[in-house]
Amino acid sequence: MLKNYQYWLLTAIAGLSLLLVIVDITLVNRNQGLRAEVESRAQYIQQSIQLQVLYQDMVKALADLAVRNKDDQLRELLTKEGISITVTPPPATAPAGSARGKQP
Numbered sequence: 001m002l003k004n005y006q007y008w009l010l011t012a013i014a015g016l017s018l019l020l021v022i023v024d025i026t027l028v029n030r031n032q033g034l035r036a037e038v039e040s041r042a043q044y045i046q047q048s049i050q051l052q053v054l055y056q057d058m059v060k061a062l063a064d065l066a067v068r069n070k071d072d073q074l075r076e077l078l079t080k081e082g083i084s085i086t087v088t089p090p091p092a093t094a095p096a097g098s099a100r101g102k103q104p
Contacts, residue, residue, distance in 0.1 A: 059083055 002010070059078070063085050066074040075085060 062074060063078060066085060067087055078085060
């Protein structure tokens with residue numbers, strides 16, 4: 001038979017074990033919630049990276065349209081969004097007389 005102090009010692013150990021199990025369950029549930037949040041953010045970042053190429057192509061097409069059609073409203077819209085448009089002049093062509101090669 002157990003002595004009085006042994007009984008209370010075993011009861012305290014059992015209570016502590018039960019408390020640790022409850023803490024463990026709580027931490028597991030919290031960890032699962034955090035994992036779901038991190039996975040959601042990772043998925044968002046991955047999708048954003050995939051869409052970045054599409055967005056760049058769209059902005060380039062809008063900039064080309066603004067330059068080609070001389071659309072000031074479209075230029076202003078792009079400027080408001082932080083996109084600057086610089087037009088590079090076409091390369092100069094050589095005069096017709098100097099373009100000829102030597103003839104044999």
